[in-house]
Amino acid sequence: MGEKNILAYFKSPEEAEGAARKLQALRVVDLSIDRFSKYPGEGYDPLNPITGKISSLAAVTQDGEITNPSAGILAAADPAASGMSHGGQGGPTGHDILLTVVVDESSHHQALRIIEEVGGIT
Structure with a gap:
């Protein structure tokens, strides 16, 4: 079979x-x-936001490990980045x-x- x-x-x-x-x-x-996930990367490596070393808004709001500036821009344009979406993981x-x-x-x-x-x- x-x-x-x-x-x-x-x-x-x-x-x-x-x-x-x-x-x-x-x-x-x-x-x-x-x-x-719809975002690239394997997880979130938290950095100190005060230092300004954040790869993308999506890295902070959506737990994305963004390694490419273009991907960061695309992910930050998602409604979930504003915190106004209940999209979840x-x-x-x-x-x-x-x-x-x-x-x-x-x-x-x-x-x-x-x-x-x-x-x-x-």
């Missing part, structure tokens, strides 16, 4: 890990959990954790049910 892949989105790593534990019973072929939905799973074709529908039962969006 063939394999099927599933991309599922969660609000927290703990939710995705819970789904992953349940999916292991299906003998998954491959599984990964990652956080994604993962945007308006808050689902910024991605569970990627590859399962055998015979257990694909069962895997989808497990993911939806624990709060994932496919």
Whole structure:
């Protein structure tokens, strides 16, 4: 039989890990959990704002690690930079954790049910 892949989105790593534990019973072929963002970088390295060494407004307001001036300008133009948006880490939905799973074709529908039962969006 063939394999099927599933991309599922969660609000927290703990939710995705819970789904992953349940999916292991299906003998998954491959599984990964990652956080994604619409901004570049791996996280925020806080600097003292008094010194003026801030890469971008987005670095302060959106926890972005902006390493390119053009990306900083683009990110600072986002409504979330003003503090007037409730976009959160993962945007308006808050689902910024991605569970990627590859399962055998015979257990694909069962895997989808497990993911939806624990709060994932496919």
